[in-house]
Amino acid sequence: MEDEKLVRSQSLSQDEVIFEQWKQLLVTESSDSEHEKDKAIALQEQLDKQKALAKAINQIRRELDLESIFGTTTKEICDLLEADRVAVYRFTPNWFGEFVAEFVTPGWVKLVVPESKKVWEDTYLQETQGGRYRNNETFTVDDIYKAHHRPCHIELLEQFEARAYVIVPILIGDQLWGLLAAYQNSRPRHWQPAEVNFLVQIGEQFGVAVQQVEILTAMQEEITERQRAETALRQTEQKYRSIFENAVEGIFQTTSDGHYLNANPALAKSFGYASPEELIEKLTDIERQLYVDPNRRTEFVRLMQKDKLVSEFESQVYRQDGRVIWISENAGAVYSTNETLLYYEGFVEDITERKQAEEDIRSALEKEKELNELKSHFVTMTSHEFRTPLATILSSADILQKYSHKLRDEQKLTHLQQIQTTVKHMTQLLNDLLLVGKAAAGKVQFEPTPLDLISLCQALVKELELINNTHAIAFVNKGDCTTACMDAKLLRHILGNLLSNAIKYSASGSIVHFELTCQQREVIFHIQDKGIGIPALDQAQMFEPFHRASNVGTISGTGLGLAIVKTSVDLHGGTIIVASEAGVGTTFRVTIPLDNRIGIND
Amino acid sequence: MTKILVIEDEQLLRTNTIQVLEFEDFHAIGAENGLVGVRLAQEQIPDLILCDVMMPQLDGYGVLVALRQNPATAKIPFIFTTAKASKADLHQGIELGADDFLTKPFTSDQLLAAIATHLKK
Numbered sequence: 001m002e003d004e005k006l007v008r009s010q011s012l013s014q015d016e017v018i019f020e021q022w023k024q025l026l027v028t029e030s031s032d033s034e035h036e037k038d039k040a041i042a043l044q045e046q047l048d049k050q051k052a053l054a055k056a057i058n059q060i061r062r063e064l065d066l067e068s069i070f071g072t073t074t075k076e077i078c079d080l081l082e083a084d085r086v087a088v089y090r091f092t093p094n095w096f097g098e099f100v101a102e103f104v105t106p107g108w109v110k111l112v113v114p115e116s117k118k119v120w121e122d123t124y125l126q127e128t129q130g131g132r133y134r135n136n137e138t139f140t141v142d143d144i145y146k147a148h149h150r151p152c153h154i155e156l157l158e159q160f161e162a163r164a165y166v167i168v169p170i171l172i173g174d175q176l177w178g179l180l181a182a183y184q185n186s187r188p189r190h191w192q193p194a195e196v197n198f199l200v201q202i203g204e205q206f207g208v209a210v211q212q213v214e215i216l217t218a219m220q221e222e223i224t225e226r227q228r229a230e231t232a233l234r235q236t237e238q239k240y241r242s243i244f245e246n247a248v249e250g251i252f253q254t255t256s257d258g259h260y261l262n263a264n265p266a267l268a269k270s271f272g273y274a275s276p277e278e279l280i281e282k283l284t285d286i287e288r289q290l291y292v293d294p295n296r297r298t299e300f301v302r303l304m305q306k307d308k309l310v311s312e313f314e315s316q317v318y319r320q321d322g323r324v325i326w327i328s329e330n331a332g333a334v335y336s337t338n339e340t341l342l343y344y345e346g347f348v349e350d351i352t353e354r355k356q357a358e359e360d361i362r363s364a365l366e367k368e369k370e371l372n373e374l375k376s377h378f379v380t381m382t383s384h385e386f387r388t389p390l391a392t393i394l395s396s397a398d399i400l401q402k403y404s405h406k407l408r409d410e411q412k413l414t415h416l417q418q419i420q421t422t423v424k425h426m427t428q429l430l431n432d433l434l435l436v437g438k439a440a441a442g443k444v445q446f447e448p449t450p451l452d453l454i455s456l457c458q459a460l461v462k463e464l465e466l467i468n469n470t471h472a473i474a475f476v477n478k479g480d481c482t483t484a485c486m487d488a489k490l491l492r493h494i495l496g497n498l499l500s501n502a503i504k505y506s507a508s509g510s511i512v513h514f515e516l517t518c519q520q521r522e523v524i525f526h527i528q529d530k531g532i533g534i535p536a537l538d539q540a541q542m543f544e545p546f547h548r549a550s551n552v553g554t555i556s557g558t559g560l561g562l563a564i565v566k567t568s569v570d571l572h573g574g575t576i577i578v579a580s581e582a583g584v585g586t587t588f589r590v591t592i593p594l595d596n597r598i599g600i601n602d
Numbered sequence: 603m604t605k606i607l608v609i610e611d612e613q614l615l616r617t618n619t620i621q622v623l624e625f626e627d628f629h630a631i632g633a634e635n636g637l638v639g640v641r642l643a644q645e646q647i648p649d650l651i652l653c654d655v656m657m658p659q660l661d662g663y664g665v666l667v668a669l670r671q672n673p674a675t676a677k678i679p680f681i682f683t684t685a686k687a688s689k690a691d692l693h694q695g696i697e698l699g700a701d702d703f704l705t706k707p708f709t710s711d712q713l714l715a716a717i718a719t720h721l722k723k
Contacts, residue, residue: 380686380688383685384656384685384686385685387685387705387706387707388612388615388685388706390706390707391612391615391685391706391707391708392612392614392615392618392707393707394707394708394709395615395618395619395622395707395710396614396618398622398709398710399618399621399622399625399710402622402625402710403621403622403625406625415618418614418618422614548658550658550659552658553635553658556612556613
């Protein structure tokens with residue numbers, strides 16, 4: 001017996017053990033008295049109930065599954081009370097209700113049917129929003145036919161097959177959640193206060209259980225919600241971080257005292273730092289370190305204060321390596337809820353290329369304008385140069401026509417000759433112009449051939465002396481000139497123009513000196529006159545088309561001679577130097593490479 | 603006899619113009635540049651002046667300004683002859699006080715008509 005007891009003790013919970021021992025104690029200590037025996041039985045029953053209650057409490061503490069708590073406990077109660085049904089009834093929001101759990105002995109109708117959720121419409125309970133149970137009262141009916149129930153109430157109870165019942169409230173705090181009911185269906189029953197009390201205590205525990213479950217559910221929902229929000233946040237954060245990290249434009253956050261809170265890789269790259277971290281660490285004084293003009297930062301802050309934003313703010317800034325770039329900033333100011341400035345944030349675009357392009361365009365336009373002005377000037381000058389000889393021709397022809405009767409024969413002849421001379425002059429002008437134009441367009445043919453320089457020069461001298469029988473040209477040559485290779489046509493332009501000028505601009509009878517010196521790699525032409533000279537001021541412009549010195553007086557000329565000389569010299573890859581003094585004379589010195597065959601002079 | 607001063611640096615043109623004027627019974631005086639022209643105008647006080655615009659050293663505008671400043675020569679009718687005929691040049695001449703313009707090349711008829719118009723005044 002003792003061993004049996006011991007084994008049984010070990011298999012029960014601690015509470016149960018105490019109760020068992022106490023029970024055993026009472027049983028062994030009971031006397032033979034009937035009264036005592038009754039008392040013992042009552043006590044035992046009391047203990048059993050306490051045990052059941054304790055077990056229910058334990059289960060509630062351990063588990064959070066309402067279904068199993070209700071299920072187990074309703075069975076225990078039903079057994080203990082020897083009732084036919086113990087059920088848990090939950091109110092719906094509109095104070096109808098449904099049975100959510102029950103233990104019913106066999107043979108009785110089931111009120112809890114899993115497939116169909118029957119909602120009971122108890123109008124009394126609905127009208128009173130739970131009736132007496134709201135006030136934590138119980139209701140005991142020993143016999144439904146003797147309880148003065150309304151007929152509709154009895155009808156309802158008959159559906160439950162109930163004959164006697166006890167109902168206790170299940171409260172969560174002050175709120176009525178549902179009811180715990182014990183039914184005797186087979187016969188009426190007088191419910192003992194202890195039994196009712198017991199049910200009340202279970203009802204209270206059920207309230208605790210339901211509350212626990214509700215709290216737990218709420219907590220779980222909150223956790224799920226929070227997890228969902230965290231995931232959403234993380235996804236959003238990833239999305240924006242990706243934009244931030246991969247943006248082509250620089251993105252920044254800076255404080256009002258001039259350091260960086262945040263910078264993206266593009267910004268670090270623009271400013272020449274290895275990483276955003278390096279930028280934040282090293283660039284701590286934006287006013288002094290970043291902007292070339294420190295006033296830019298002041299201006300930036302001023303605009304922020306005025307408009308709370310800055311748009312297309314262009315400035316020159318220093319990269320880490322000291323190089324200067326142009327940037328354009330678009331940014332705004334971010335404030336806290338109490339209106340204090342938190343930081344500036346925005347975008348930075350490197351516009352150095354654009355600025356450079358703008359500068360290039362501006363400069364090109366400038367050049368274009370200059371060129372157009374030059375062209376315009378050239379056209380004006382040219383038209384002027386033609387109008388004058390045309391005026392001469394017209395006036396001579398006019399006179400011949402209108403006043404021929406008043407003219408002597410020789411006068412008529414003179415006019416005719418004038419016309420012819422002027423035509424020749426215009427033709428020469430035209431040719432010179434075409435040459436100058438061709439040279440400007442880079443279209444003059446350069447055709448070097450081996451020549452006999454000395455013969456060429458001698459022939460030229462003779463020709464000029466013949467035309468202008470006013471001057472003598474003293475020609476001297478030195479060195480070996482047999483291997484010369486040059487463009488004959490262009491050479492005639494050079495020498496012809498220079499010699500003609502020497503004759504034209506010096507007094508009749510004076511001598512022009514022409515010296516040819518052939519050296520190993522180059523040839524030097526020296527042409528000297530004792531003429532009117534070229535004033536210093538004119539020397540700077542003398543190679544420009546149409547330019548005529550201020551001291552030419554009435555000596556005619558196209559103003560194109562020297563321009564043609566210069567072009568011809570340039571095409572040979574040579575040089576031309578002048579030494580001249582107004583009123584004294586002029587010396588030109590032209591140096592040309594000896595051998596101009598293509599490839600030799602590279 | 604009406605005296606006309608011809609200021610023109612192109613020799614052939616100047617002599618032709620003088621010949622035409624002489625044939626038309628004007629007394630024509632020639633000046634080969636602006637400076638000579640101003641001097642002769644002040645000395646001779648002609649009845650009309652023909653003056654080329656494009657001349658070295660002192661151009662036609664300079665001559666006009668110089669003569670207009672001298673009360674003796676300020677009222678003499680002044681006709682520009684010029685190969686430059688842009689609107690800007692015309693305006694400049696009129697602004698300075700010239701009476702008329704002749705664009706080269708011009709016929710002797712055109713020349714005589716202009717002279718006749720401005721001598722009448």
